[in-house]
Amino acid sequence: MIPFSPPRIDDRTLEEVCATLKSGWITTGPRVRKFEEMLSDYCKVNNVLCVSSNSAGMELMLHWFGVGPGDEVIVPAYTYCATANVVVHCGATPVMVDVKEDFGIDVEAVRRAITPKTKVIMPVDIAGFPCDYDELNQLVREDAVRQMFTPTNEIQRQLGRILLLEDAAHSLGARYHGQPLGTQADLAVFSFHAVKNLTTAEGGAICLNLPHPFDNEALYKQLKIKSLHGQSKDALSKTQAGNWRYDVTEAGYKCNMTDVLAAIGIVELERYDSETLPRRKQIFDAYSNAFRNDSRFQIPTYETAEKQSSYHVYPLRINNITEQQRDEIMQRIFQLEVSVNVHFIPLPMLSFYRNAGYNIQNYPVTYDNFSREISLPVYYNLSDQQVQTVIEAVRQAVTL
Ligand SMILES: *Cc1c(COP(=O)(O)O)cnc(C)c1O
Numbered sequence: 284m285i286p287f288s289p290p291r292i293d294d295r296t297l298e299e300v301c302a303t304l305k306s307g308w309i310t311t312g313p314r315v316r317k318f319e320e321m322l323s324d325y326c327k328v329n330n331v332l333c334v335s336s337n338s339a340g341m342e343l344m345l346h347w348f349g350v351g352p353g354d355e356v357i358v359p360a361y362t363y364c365a366t367a368n369v370v371v372h373c374g375a376t377p378v379m380v381d382v383k384e385d386f387g388i389d390v391e392a393v394r395r396a397i398t399p400k401t402k403v404i405m406p407v408d409i410a411g412f413p414c415d416y417d418e419l420n421q422l423v424r425e426d427a428v429r430q431m432f433t434p435t436n437e438i439q440r441q442l443g444r445i446l447l448l449e450d451a452a453h454s455l456g457a458r459y460h461g462q463p464l465g466t467q468a469d470l471a472v473f474s475f476h477a478v479k480n481l482t483t484a485e486g487g488a489i490c491l492n493l494p495h496p497f498d499n500e501a502l503y504k505q506l507k508i509k510s511l512h513g514q515s516k517d518a519l520s521k522t523q524a525g526n527w528r529y530d531v532t533e534a535g536y537k538c539n540m541t542d543v544l545a546a547i548g549i550v551e552l553e554r555y556d557s558e559t560l561p562r563r564k565q566i567f568d569a570y571s572n573a574f575r576n577d578s579r580f581q582i583p584t585y586e587t588a589e590k591q592s593s594y595h596v597y598p599l600r601i602n603n604i605t606e607q608q609r610d611e612i613m614q615r616i617f618q619l620e621v622s623v624n625v626h627f628i629p630l631p632m633l634s635f636y637r638n639a640g641y642n643i644q645n646y647p648v649t650y651d652n653f654s655r656e657i658s659l660p661v662y663y664n665l666s667d668q669q670v671q672t673v674i675e676a677v678r679q680a681v682t683l
Contacts (some may be wrong), residue, residue, distance in 0.1 A: 285672060287622040288478045290662045291551075291559075299546040306542075311511070312519045314542035315548060318367065321552050322473075324458045325442065326455075326465035328490040328498050333545065334510055337452045337474030337487035339538035341405070342369040343510060344470050344489060346536075348403065348446055355400040359388040360646040362407040366450045367630055371421035371608040375402070375437070379630060381646045386410060386643050389648070392416040397431045403446045406463065408454035410586055410626065411480070411595030416459055416467035419447055419682050441496060446470070451490075455481055456560050457593035460537035464593070465490040473515065475544075476503040480559065481551045483544040509535045518574040521610055566661050568668055570597050579681050581655070595658045596626050598652075601681055606654035613657055622671050624658040 298410075303314055314334050322331045324405045334340040350356060354372040358366045360379040367377040378401070380392035386409040393404060404423065406414035423445040434440040453473035454464040467482060470493070475486035489500040489506070513515055513535030521527055551559070565584055574580040581600040585592035601609060609625075616623050629649045631641035643650050659673055 285657075285660055285669050287624050289664070290482050290484075292547075293470070296550050299550050300543060303543050303546040308519065309517075309540045310486050311517055311539045311544050312542045314329065314545040315529060318483075318540075318545040318548045318552070321549065322488055322490075322654055325552060326490055326544050327554070328465050328471075328492060330491040330499040331465075332489045332491070332503055332506050333540035334489060335488045335538040335540055335628055336476065336485055337450070338369055340472040340487040341365070341427050341448065341450060341540060342372055342491045343506065343536055345369060345373045345375070345403065347506070347509065348438055350402050353399060354402045356403045356405060357393055357396050357401060358405045358630075358639075359409075359649070360631055360643075360647040361386060361409065361627065362450065363452065363627050364407055364630060364633060365452070366407055367566045367636065370405075376400075377630075379636075379641055381648050382409070382652065383410060384652070385644070385649060386449075386652060387412065387414040388419075390415050390422060393419070393553050394422060394428075396623055397428060397445070399431050401445055402430070402439070403448050405448050405450050405520065406468070407418040407450040407452070408457060408593075410583065410585070410594075411453040411457050411593035412583070413442070413454060413457050413459045413464055413477070413590045413592075414449075417552050418468070421487070424445060425548065427444065432682070435575050442469075442611045448472070452476075452479065453595040455479075456555060458591040460589050460590040462563075466492060469493050470556045473603055475548055479565070481548065481555055483540070483551070486540050486544050486548065487517070490613055508532065510538045511535060513536055518542075560594060562663050563661055566665060567592075567594050567597055568660055569670045570599065570669070570674065574599060574677075583657075595662065596617075596655050598626060598660050599659055599677070600652070601657065602655070602657040604655055607653055615682075616676050619676035619679060621676040622660060625653070625656055626658045627653070629653050 325670045354375040355378045356370040357378045363381045370377040388406045429444045447469045449468035449471040451471040455473045457464040471490040473488045475483040513533035515533045516529040571582045583598045630636045631643040
């Protein structure tokens with residue numbers, strides 16, 4: 284059976300993790316700091332904070348911005364549940380909008396959804412393909428949109444407009460106008476979950492790009508404390524002789540990254556541009572070349588003049604089929620010993636959100652994308668021969 288997306292764990296990973304385990308320091312410490320510095324260089328963002336997951340990072344930033352009951356946060360209907368769940372955790376309302384045929388949030392639909400209660404917009408770079416950041420940045424700065432914004436605390440007053448909080452779970456290494464993702468929105472949060480392009484088993488990182496008068500360096504320090512119970516000293520600095528006394532300055536969260544996991548990330552990032560992304564692109568290109576001239580298939584867009592994907596998910600679509608036919612095709616592909624997946628079941632179709640009153644009929648493009656989508660395996664250790672096996676299985680399974 285060809286698996287869908289196993290992690291790449293080899294001797295280098297094991298050596299770095301073992302070295303950490305033997306070093307005497309296993310939780311947040313020097314390796315997390317090193318990984319943050321590497322991410323900062325890689326993404327060209329001065330301040331990057333590592334956390335325990337993308338979900339925890341997004342929730343931390345919503346809390347920091349003071350999002351709460353009565354507030355609205357605009358999210359795409361087509362995403363993983365984390366994007367909306369963190370809004371619910373804050374007591375605010377996720378306002379879902381439709382996406383475009385390329386899976387990205389529809390900026391005109393965002394515009395129509397803005398109300399005086401809108402505090403945040405959360406674009407999601409589905410499959411690693413960047414959203415329309417020029418248009419989103421312009422939208423939140425438009426006079427009429429700014430005038431509608433109703434700040435309810437000092438941070439919101441300082442920003443004076445809707446916050447752009449990017450769910451960058453898929454997009455480390457993607458580019459927009461040649462610039463690495465992480466630099467386009469006010470805040471961008473990566474995921475290093477086991478199935479993502481770059482993994483630390485579980486983990487995430489927050490890129491801080493807030494405009495003047497915000498001090499991103501000071502915010503980094505504040506968030507480091509906020510992500511560790513509001514404790515003024517972390518465990519490592521407390522180990523210095525006589526340095527035991529600490530204070531708690533706020534009721535903070537507990538979502539720090541550990542050095543053991545940062546060790547995996549350090550190895551992954553060292554070879555990300557030289558090995559991981561080139562191999563993933565080769566696999567994407569092989570799939571596109573195989574399916575491009577076959578009218579049964581719709582291949583995804585992953586490179587345009589302004590955007591370049593991180594090649595996270597290859598979302599193939601089958602033309603002129605129903606959701607049920609898609610499910611049957613997937614069953615036949617599984618029978619041919621190939622694992623495939625669907626990214627994602629739209630939020631309005633999940634019972635929690637459906638029961639809360641969201642209706643998939645209001646998101647026709649989301650439903651159309653979903654009902655015809657099959658994600659194909661993409662990972663570093665997928666061989667050329669396995670890629671051919673996947674292609675043959677898909678061709679055979681689509682018996683239209
Ligand atoms: C994986 C994923 C998340 C959640 O990431 P975690 O690190 O597991 O919290 C959020 N959004 C999207 C789009 C994802 O695919």
